Amino acid sequence: MAVESYKKIETYKASDVKTKVVDTDVLIIGGGMSGCGAAYEAAYWAKAANKKVVLVEKAAIERSGAVAHGLSAINCYLGLSGRSQFTNNKPITLEEFARYVTLDMMGVSREDLVVDYARNVDDSVHLFEKWGLPIWKDENGKYVREGRWQIMINGESYKPIVAEAAKKAIGEENIYERVFITHLLLDKDDKNKVAGAVGFSVRDPIFYVFKAKAVIIATGGATGLFRPKSTGEGMGRIWYAVFNTGSGYSMAIEAGAHTTQMEHRFIPTRFKDGYGPVGAWFLLFKSRATNAYGKDYTENVAAIEKYKPYANASPVPTPLRNHQMIEEIVQGRGPIYMRTEEALQKLSAGDPKNAKKLLEDAWEDFLDMTIDQALLWAATNTEPDKAPS
Incomplete structure (x- = not known):
C-alpha cells in the first residue's frame, strides 16, 4: 500500500x-x-x-x-497550610526554602524573587487540584511528599x-x-x-x-x-x-x-536515550546512580572541592552534582546507571504486593512525563526491578 x-x-x-x-x-x-x-x-x-x-x-x-507532555511531580510546594506531609515532621518555612534555593544555585538567585514566587505557589496547586489534577495522598489525606519541597501527582x-x-x-x-x-x-x-x-x-x-x-x-x-x-x-x-x-x-x-x-x-545532566528527569528515583525511591564500575559518583568529593563553601552544602547543589556526573564521563568511568533494581528491591522489603505497587509507580512516573524512558525500557526488554538502566 x-x-x-x-x-x-x-x-x-x-x-x-x-x-x-x-x-x-x-x-x-x-x-x-x-x-x-x-x-x-x-x-x-x-x-x-x-x-x-x-x-x-x-x-x-x-x-x-x-508541561505539554505532563509531569509526575510538582517540584515546589511548601505546604504552609498543612495539607501535605512533613519531612522528618518538620514544617517548611519561606526562609528555609529561600536559603535552599540560594545554596542550590550557588548564590546566583535573588532571594526576594524566590520568596515572592514561593509564597504564592501553594494556592496555585490548590487550584490545580480543584480543576481536576490528581495529587497523591496518604492514608490521612495528606499530599505525598517526593522530597522536602516536592509532591507527587498523576500529571x-x-x-x-x-x-x-x-x-x-x-x-x-x-x-x-x-x-x-x-x-x-x-x-x-x-x-x-x-x-x-x-x-x-x-x-x-x-x-x-x-x-x-x-x-x-x-x-x-x-x-x-x-x-x-x-x-x-x-x-x-x-x-x-x-x-x-x-x-x-x-x-x-x-x-x-x-x-x-x-x-x-x-543545565541539567540527563541519562542517555531517556533524557527525562529522574527526581522521583532519587527522592521518592531513594535510588543511587553509579558509574561503570558500580561506584556512586557523588562520592567523588575531590571533583567539587574547589567550589567550597557551596560544596559543603546539604544537599550538594545541583550544578555540582551535575559536574560530578560529567567528570565521571570525562575521566572514562561512564556510562552512568540509575540503580533502579536496588531501590525497588530495598523498598519492597520482600513483600510481593508492595513490589508490584512500586513497579507500577516506577512505570507511571515516566509514562506521566517522559514516555521516551518507558519506551526505552520496553524496547530493550529492561525490567527496572531486576537491572539498572
Whole structure:
C-alpha cells in the first residue's frame, strides 16, 4: 500500500497576506503554564472592571509549553497550610526554602524573587487540584511528599487541565492559537511603555497587530543553546521543550526592557536515550546512580572541592552534582546507571504486593512525563526491578 503523500505546502505572495487588528486591554503572549495561569488571574480582575483579556500562542494551548507532555511531580510546594506531609515532621518555612534555593544555585538567585514566587505557589496547586489534577495522598489525606519541597501527582494531563481553566476564564474567542509574536510595539508618546505586539499566523496568510493597554510576556525560556553529545535524531531529544526559542527574551530586550537573573542558568545532566528527569528515583525511591564500575559518583568529593563553601552544602547543589556526573564521563568511568533494581528491591522489603505497587509507580512516573524512558525500557526488554538502566 502506497504511503499517502504529504499535503503540498501552499505558498503565498506578500500581496496575499492580510492584516488583522485586535484591540484588548490585557495581552498575554505565550500559552504555556505561565500564560494560562496569567489568563486565569487576569480574568478575575478584568471581569470586575469590564476589561478584555487576550492570549496569543504559537501552538495550541492544550498541549503547548514545557508541561505539554505532563509531569509526575510538582517540584515546589511548601505546604504552609498543612495539607501535605512533613519531612522528618518538620514544617517548611519561606526562609528555609529561600536559603535552599540560594545554596542550590550557588548564590546566583535573588532571594526576594524566590520568596515572592514561593509564597504564592501553594494556592496555585490548590487550584490545580480543584480543576481536576490528581495529587497523591496518604492514608490521612495528606499530599505525598517526593522530597522536602516536592509532591507527587498523576500529571499526564496537567497542561490540558490548566488550559481548560484559562479558556473558561477569558473565553475561547479571546485565544489566538498558531500565531507567532515577533516584536513588541512601543507607545508613540511614551517609549517606556509597551502598547501591543505584532506577529504572524503559522497556518494562514495573516499578519496580526495586537493593541493593548498592558502586555504580559509569558513565553518559555531558551533551550538547545549548547550542542549535546548526541548525534543525528538524538540532537533534538532533549528533556525541555525544543520549541522554547528564547523569543520572549529577544522581543523584550529589543524593546528596551530591563532584564534580571539572565545569568541564572540551569543545565541539567540527563541519562542517555531517556533524557527525562529522574527526581522521583532519587527522592521518592531513594535510588543511587553509579558509574561503570558500580561506584556512586557523588562520592567523588575531590571533583567539587574547589567550589567550597557551596560544596559543603546539604544537599550538594545541583550544578555540582551535575559536574560530578560529567567528570565521571570525562575521566572514562561512564556510562552512568540509575540503580533502579536496588531501590525497588530495598523498598519492597520482600513483600510481593508492595513490589508490584512500586513497579507500577516506577512505570507511571515516566509514562506521566517522559514516555521516551518507558519506551526505552520496553524496547530493550529492561525490567527496572531486576537491572539498572
